[in-house]
Amino acid sequence: MxxxxxxxxxxxxxxxxxxxxxxxxxxxxxxxxxxxxxxxxxxxxxxxxxxxxxxxxxxxxxxxxxxxxxxxAPLDHPDAAHCYVTGTGLTHLGSAEGRDKMHRDLADPSKQTDSMKMFKLGVDGGKPKNGEAGVQPEWFYKGDGSVVVAPGAALPSPSFALDGSEEPEIVGLYVIGPDGQPYRLGFAIGNEFSDHVTERQNYLYLAHSKLRHCAVGPELLVGALPDSVSGTSRIHRGAEVLWEKPFLSGEANMSHSIANLEAHHFKYGLFRRPGDVHLHYFGTATLSFSDGIKTQAGDTFEISVPEFGLPLRNTLAIVPAPKGGVKPL
Incomplete structure (x- = not known):
């Protein structure tokens, strides 16, 4: 369903x-x-x-x-401040490749980058067999529910951004019960839109690069995530397909189990507040940015996975950044 x-x-x-x-x-x-x-x-x-x-x-x-x-979006909260939008990176087999390309020029060629070290930690300990939590994944915060745009809506990128590119991912959708118990409703397609040029300057800018809008949906797949998920990510520019590539997700293609990623997110009391909603991105191994694509206003991102029904489409829009600094009182 x-x-x-x-x-x-x-x-x-x-x-x-x-x-x-x-x-x-x-x-x-x-x-x-x-x-x-x-x-x-x-x-x-x-x-x-x-x-x-x-x-x-x-x-x-x-x-x-x-x-x-x-x-x-297939799940939201009437008060956007009570919807957390978060994610984990370096979770997919091969997902370190795109990130490592960004960091390679910053690292000593004779040493592994921090990204590769983090990825290896996941490969070695991201799927514990004993039911306990394994190694912690990379984690990031994107914003509250106000950053989630509806399927088909414009995907805004602030004028100060150095890049605005898609990240085709699977998203876990959760509601916190009255007693603080997290409940997973199911999964949806997501576009975890990011600023990869900002991140490439220094991986410590990852937090800045993730503070962007994103999209989820259109449909919520109830139940377990298929072990292997195969989809297609495209960028349309006018009547042409500018870029197209298949992507894989599901635990068969990941270095972490879904249970491990959930355990490390919901271990914090902050994320177990009754009534809250959580949209959690699980990462990707496929980026147009890694193939040298430079997006521009008017480009349309399309992410499709047959099991999830309708594709997710959003068009990139450049919007003015807020003006004025902080006023002392």
């Missing part, structure tokens, strides 16, 4: 569920996936059972909804 959030023609929010027959039907009696999740937690059963208990309304055309710009 997949879940989608969207706005009706009249502007009201709605949730639809896509079943095995491929048809998307409105889930009755609720307006958000978060409400659905909290209701399922209260009832003590899973999302599919909760959807079945709510019942279905009319069938909707998701492609038409997408073309009309009415799609929403």
């Amino acid at each position: 997949r879940l989608v959030q969207f706005r009706s023609v009249s502007g009201d929010r709605a949730v639809a569920a896509t079943g095995k027959d491929g048809a998307a039907r409105i889930v009755q009696g609720l307006a958000t996936v978060r409400d659905l999740a909290l209701s399922a937690i209260t009832a003590g059963h899973g999302l599919e059972a909760e959807v079945a208990s709510k019942g279905f309304g009319e069938t909707v055309d998701l492609k038409a909804i997408a073309s009309e710009g009415r799609l929403l």
Whole structure:
């Protein structure tokens, strides 16, 4: 089952569920996936059972909804400050290659870069067999829910940015229950948009490079992530495909298990606040930046994975940075 959030023609929010027959039907009696999740937690059963208990309304055309710009991210919070957007890097087999290219000129050629050392730690200890947490991954913060743009919406890059490039990833979607227990609703496609030129100057600029908008969705795949996920990342410039490349995800293609990445994120009390929403990016091994692509305003990013339904498309827009400094009181 997949879940989608969207706005009706009249502007009201709605949730639809896509079943095995491929048809998307409105889930009755609720307006958000978060409400659905909290209701399922209260009832003590899973999302599919909760959807079945709510019942279905009319069938909707998701492609038409997408073309009309009415799609929403598949999970959000009514107060954006209570939605954390975070991620982990150097998690995929081969994912160190692109990062190492950025850092190679800064490092002594006779020594491994810090990126490669971190990657090796994951390979050696990122998939513990005993059920305990393994080695910590690289971790970063992107922002709160205000940085998440809807599928089909413009993806803004601030005018001070040195780059704005896609990162095709799988995103874990979570809601924290009333007792502080994290619940995973499922997974979605994500574009973890970043400034790779800023990061390339020095890897300690990673935190700055990640403070950008991003996109998630359109559809939330309920249940476990397939062991191997195969998708395609494209950049369209006008009527042409500027760049295209397949990408792999899923634990078969990762140096960390999903459970290990989750354990190291949710071990902090800050991230177990009842009612909060978490969107957590799991990393990638495929970047157009690593192939020398320089994006520009008007380029459209497209990320598609068949198991996740509709593709995720967003067009790059350059926006003015806030003006003025800090005023003392």
